[in-house]
Amino acid sequence: MLKNFGQMMKQAQEMQERMAEMQERLSTVEVTGSSGAGMVTVTMSAKGEARGLTIDPSLIKEDEKEVLEDLIIAAVNDAKSKAEAVGQEEMQKLTGGLQLPPGFEMPKMPF
Numbered sequence: 001m002l003k004n005f006g007q008m009m010k011q012a013q014e015m016q017e018r019m020a021e022m023q024e025r026l027s028t029v030e031v032t033g034s035s036g037a038g039m040v041t042v043t044m045s046a047k048g049e050a051r052g053l054t055i056d057p058s059l060i061k062e063d064e065k066e067v068l069e070d071l072i073i074a075a076v077n078d079a080k081s082k083a084e085a086v087g088q089e090e091m092q093k094l095t096g097g098l099q100l101p102p103g104f105e106m107p108k109m110p111f
Contacts, residue, residue: 015094022090023047029086033079040071042079046086050076 029046039059043052053075059068 031082035074036071042075
């Protein structure tokens, strides 16, 4: 029993180390979301940190302000969705061989 507990603690520590490595890796992975057929793009880290915004010059008109705002929101949401997908993919790689108890949830991604 004690041997199994020690092994379980060792696995938990290894998992914690791999999670820290994954979090570091996610901060270097970038995804790009777009809207308006690519007229607005947002680049963010896979951890959800916005890194860049590009707006097609044809959209910068006073009477198009609301359209531009909507396109920016759509591009941010697209990038966030892609960032979450990358995070989930990395989490699956991390937990691939580990049998987690029923109902056990891994910590949520920070976005």
